[in-house]
Amino acid sequence: MKQLTIILLVALTLLSPAVYGQYTPPPVKISTELVNRDGLSFFVHHVEKKQTLFSIAKAYNVVVNVILEDNPALRSGIKEGDLVYIRNSSASKETVLPETPKENPAKEEAVKTEMLKHTVRWYETLESIAKLYNVSVESIVAANSLTGSELNTRQILQIPASEPANGAKEISAAYGYVPLRQSIFKEHKSSGNHTVSLVLPFDSKNFETNPGNNNYLDFYQGFLLAVNDMRVKGMSMDLRVFDTKDYTNSSMIAQSGRLDGSELVIGPVFSSEIEGLIDYTKDKRIPLVSPMDPDSEKFVANNSNFFQVSVPVKDQQEELLNSVPAGSHVAIFYEESSPDISLVNLSKEILTQKGIPFTSLSYNLLKGRSVYSALLSKLDATKENSVIVISNSEAFVSDMLRNLNLINTRSGYKITLYGTPRWRNFENVDINYYHSMNLHISLQYNVNYSSEDVKVFLSKYRALFGTEPSPYAFQAYDLGLYFLGALYNYGPDFVDYLNEFNSGNLLQSSYKFVREGRGNGFINRRSRLIIYRPDYSIESGSFVR
Numbered sequence: 001m002k003q004l005t006i007i008l009l010v011a012l013t014l015l016s017p018a019v020y021g022q023y024t025p026p027p028v029k030i031s032t033e034l035v036n037r038d039g040l041s042f043f044v045h046h047v048e049k050k051q052t053l054f055s056i057a058k059a060y061n062v063v064v065n066v067i068l069e070d071n072p073a074l075r076s077g078i079k080e081g082d083l084v085y086i087r088n089s090s091a092s093k094e095t096v097l098p099e100t101p102k103e104n105p106a107k108e109e110a111v112k113t114e115m116l117k118h119t120v121r122w123y124e125t126l127e128s129i130a131k132l133y134n135v136s137v138e139s140i141v142a143a144n145s146l147t148g149s150e151l152n153t154r155q156i157l158q159i160p161a162s163e164p165a166n167g168a169k170e171i172s173a174a175y176g177y178v179p180l181r182q183s184i185f186k187e188h189k190s191s192g193n194h195t196v197s198l199v200l201p202f203d204s205k206n207f208e209t210n211p212g213n214n215n216y217l218d219f220y221q222g223f224l225l226a227v228n229d230m231r232v233k234g235m236s237m238d239l240r241v242f243d244t245k246d247y248t249n250s251s252m253i254a255q256s257g258r259l260d261g262s263e264l265v266i267g268p269v270f271s272s273e274i275e276g277l278i279d280y281t282k283d284k285r286i287p288l289v290s291p292m293d294p295d296s297e298k299f300v301a302n303n304s305n306f307f308q309v310s311v312p313v314k315d316q317q318e319e320l321l322n323s324v325p326a327g328s329h330v331a332i333f334y335e336e337s338s339p340d341i342s343l344v345n346l347s348k349e350i351l352t353q354k355g356i357p358f359t360s361l362s363y364n365l366l367k368g369r370s371v372y373s374a375l376l377s378k379l380d381a382t383k384e385n386s387v388i389v390i391s392n393s394e395a396f397v398s399d400m401l402r403n404l405n406l407i408n409t410r411s412g413y414k415i416t417l418y419g420t421p422r423w424r425n426f427e428n429v430d431i432n433y434y435h436s437m438n439l440h441i442s443l444q445y446n447v448n449y450s451s452e453d454v455k456v457f458l459s460k461y462r463a464l465f466g467t468e469p470s471p472y473a474f475q476a477y478d479l480g481l482y483f484l485g486a487l488y489n490y491g492p493d494f495v496d497y498l499n500e501f502n503s504g505n506l507l508q509s510s511y512k513f514v515r516e517g518r519g520n521g522f523i524n525r526r527s528r529l530i531i532y533r534p535d536y537s538i539e540s541g542s543f544v545r
Contacts, residue, residue: 026050028059035463041088049080060086083459116159120151133159194237194487197259199267203245215472221465222473226480235488244268250276262286263492271295305495306521311444319527320442321350329380330358334390344390365399372403384414392422401433434532445508446528448540454507474508482511
């Protein structure tokens with residue numbers, strides 16, 4: 001046995017050089033993507049095939065334990081596609097210059113007194129303020145005796161700069177331009193520089209004392225991620241951000257002249273505020289995007305550069321009914337004296353226009369179990385039944401699905417169910433019914449969290465902002481990716497090339513902008529269809545009849 005062991009050791013010793021010679025460790029390329037977390041700068045490294053923590057640490061000249069400390073989730077191992085946050089050691093190095101003798105103490109004292117006052121806004125950091133005034137972060141820290149990097153909204157800072165860069169004094173007073181945080185977003189060069197304006201109701205004056213609803217902060221942060229992704233692709237832009245709460249009305253923003261030169265305006269949010277900008281953007285031929293208010297559809301007529309992102313109810317319902325399979329038996333069920341009668345009539349109209357025959361029945365909840373036979377009479381035992389339940393009443397839907405489930409399980413009728421978007425928020429309806437009867441719902445917004453693009457977005461958002469993104473953040477990211485991408489690819493006249501533009505996969509929305517009539521604007525006609533499958537999965541996509 002001892003002799004055999006010695007032979008094996010010798011064989012392994014002889015084989016090892018050959019084996020090692022055949023394996024070349026994959027190179028680790030230093031990332032150019034930087035983020036700011038807790039006041040520290042980090043590289044964002046995307047793990048490639050066969051890379052190890054040791055090889056990554058060696059390339060970045062850091063200790064493995066430090067990487068694990070900053071990325072606790074990696075203690076169980078790393079795999080291809082993981083994101084690793086690695087401290088940027090060069091960001092903490094300071095250059096110490098020799099002290100220069102004072103030639104004129106009186107003159108130096110005079111320079112020190114030439115300070116500019118800057119009122120901190122909620123979205124600003126030391127880095128962004130330093131870049132705005134073309135000074136160093138250290139000089140601001142020293143001038144204000146700051147002990148850390150945290151700033152408070154409405155805090156007054158002394159800026160030690162006698163000549164602010166690019167009219168920063170006026171820009172700071174107006175807050176018409178918001179420099180991106182340089183600790184997060186890097187500058188990228190491109191052949192042209194684009195100017196984009198974002199108009200949102202932040203109410204930043206009262207943000208510190210009354211944070212209220214942070215939806216528009218989420219929107220802003222999601223949009224910033226889209227800006228960063230476009231900058232990585234080579235797009236150069238100035239982003240101007242306007243708080244509608246700083247103005248008596250939105251027309252004052254137009255009259256201020258601060259939108260001049262914009263190649264794209266996203267917002268305002270509310271239809272009443274859009275009204276104050278629509279004439280200005282029409283006259284200047286600036287594309288104006290209404291991000292979410294369905295009432296803004298009224299501005300589409302005679303405004304050729306206007307975009308309505310919210311999908312009209314008619315298009316949403318048509319998308320749903322397009323998924324009804326040919327040859328199935330179609331039945332519409334709804335509540336007597338239903339507040340949803342307009343949607344009922346719309347659905348009947350769409351089916352009639354498509355030449356799809358259907359039966360229908362309405363009943364009152366008080367009928368209880370006696371409605372079973374009436375429902376049965378409207379279905380077909382020999383075909384697949386496409387049952388369209390048009391109701392946003394949780395009590396009615398619960399009763400209806402209980403009856404349909406009995407018809408499906410006891411009487412053996414094949415049923416595919418079609419509902420309304422409100423069903424996603426019901427709390428007391430048995431969700432098993434959704435899956436057992438293949439519920440179809442047409443939604444304006446839906447996030448597939450198993451998507452790789454969504455996973456990357458979540459990772460970046462959490463790292464940059466330390467919180468989970470809301471639907472507003474997803475919405476803004478999609479808007480930014482689509483419209484900034486169109487602007488980057490085709491320039492200010494991108495509205496003429498939308499049929500050619502492919503934005504790739506969006507995270508939460510689907511866009512198909514249609515112009516109906518010469519001189520009119522665009523309306524988004526595309527929603528997302530989701531299907532609850534019997535295996536308890538939820539399928540998302542477009543299923544056309």
